[in-house]
Amino acid sequence: MPNKLKISVFLTLLLTSTSSIIYAQQELEVSMKRGKDIYSTNCTVCHMANGEGITGAFPPLAKSDYLMEDTKRAALNIINGVSGEMKVNGISYYGAMGAYGALSNQDIADVLNYIRNSWENKGNIVEVKTIKALRK
């Protein structure tokens, strides 16, 4: 390949990859914004606005090892509810959380994107199709 062509191929690849990274970042921010509203309406009472929960009663989402360890499990816990022992950041919880399956797939993806990327959490974007597949 002539050098000029090599350079232009390289530049094209560079441009398309950076623009798709920027696009994904914007998509995450838009989803988190919607997720914040869903969180405030449905989750704040127990997990608190700052995601800290109430030690011993409602587990934290902020810096939660349990939450960040398994996205699909987190989604299923939100869709179906969860009860019984759960260890979060070394503390055992024996609580029960109701099901939020009435929320749309978009809502669940959005709230997950919000909680997985707030309060110093950092996670990959969760897509609507992932939630849809989990419902089956």
Ligand code: HEC
């Ligand atoms: C009525 C209180 C209550 C509400 C409201 C509530 N949760 Fe929970 N949540 C809990 C309890 C209690 C547990 C732990 C259940 C257990 O011990 O098995 C839990 C566990 C979790 C977990 C896994 C544990 C962790 O810390 O990572 C996630 C994720 C979660 N909730 C997200 C949500 C989201 C998102 C909403 C809103 C859509 C929500 N919760 C609303 C009480 C609540």
